[in-house]
Amino acid sequence: MFEGQLSSDSVLWFTVRKAVVASRQENCDLVRELIRKASEPFQFFCDRAESYFTAAIEACNMQSNLAFKALSMCGLGEIAFARSNFVLATQRFKETLSLCTEMGVPPQHFHNCFPFDTLPGKFKGWVLFLEGQSPFTHVT
DSSP: OTTTOOOHHHHHHHHHHHHHHHHHHTOHHHHHHHOOOOOOEEEEEEEEHHHHHHHHHHHHHTTTTHHHEEEHHHHHHHHHHHHTOOHHHHHHHHHHHHHHHHHHGGGGGGGTTTTOOOOOOOHHHHHHHTTTOOTGGGOO
């Protein structure tokens, strides 16, 4: 690498930082676009995230941590949504909805009910699922 050039890891982390700032400003469209652009050169990104969410769910099952299990399940739903696998996304979001009910958390405030969570509850897949909008209207 030449002086003044950034490594691909540095570019990824700068993009992630931008996405965090955008999420705090509730600009979810920009967050999704930044994540999409950042993940293009890193095809393993969704696979890796999926593995982490799955491992987190297994740990949460052992520790009975419903809050983090629900967040991880919703994350799996968003990954399925991003891959246009709406049947799997519906299943994941239904499981998230069930966990919200079990915790007594209104689904519309799911991401906002945790005081230190910086992500707004406006991610596209979850919001469309809650509103019963396409592409979830035809999935049973």
